[in-house]
């Protein structure tokens with residue numbers, strides 16, 4: 001691998017920071033000369049096939065949809081129960097949801113919303129892609145999907161909040177994988193995979209430090225950032241996460257959401 005001056009893409013959310021901070025915040029990581037660009041998932045995913053980035057930490061469904069791309073082993077942004085940041089906020093009881101606004105930044109969670117509303121709740125609502133602004137989304141829709149930093153904020157407690165990680169876990173007993181390091185096999189080499197793993201190992205053993213450094217940048221308190229990292233997000237990609245990913249891929253195909 002050319003270890004100098006390669007580009008990585010990542011999503012602009014707090015949950016990604018433990019996987020990318022090693023490249024900018026440690027001497028060993030900085031020595032590789034990688035730059036990390038933060039881009040919304042729906043804009044980052046199409047830039048992986050042309051090779052704009054050596055790898056992108058981006059929506060798992062982007063890999064399901066593009067089998068010619070590969071993903072780095074051992075690393076993900078996942079959950080094994082409530083994820084806290086991928087939520088559908090509804091003004092009506094779930095069974096009455098007829099119109100849903102979907103965050104245009106998201107790919108995986110848009111797909112997961114459709115699968116869960118249909119298979120878990122027997123609903124086939126109308127969907128509208130919209131910019132992630134809850135008040136605007138709910139002005140004309142029963143419910144709205146938000147992800148990332150906006151999905152983790154506190155909103156009107158009168159709204160029904162469906163945590164998609166929690167619903168997935170109750171249903172399948174498996175973790176859910178939202179994002180992976182995805183790239184072209186010629187660029188996402190075993191050497192780069194090893195660096196991405198090293199970055200993760202540093203991140204998960206420095207969650208408090210990353211929270212302290214990044215919380216305010218993402219509009220969070222240190223306590224909430226720490227709790228999110230240590231109680232909601234899973235950064236491993238072990239056998240159970242891989243099983244969750246495979247099941248999700250099957251459902252994406254079965255629902256024609258490819």
Ligand SMILES: C=C(O[C@@H]1C=C(C(=O)O)C=C[C@H]1O)C(=O)O
Nearest residue numbers: 059085106107108109148178179
């Ligand atoms: C858990 C999350 O996962 C995110 C969800 C994504 C998607 O829906 O496409 C993409 C990247 C992940 O960071 C979140 O940001 O809340």
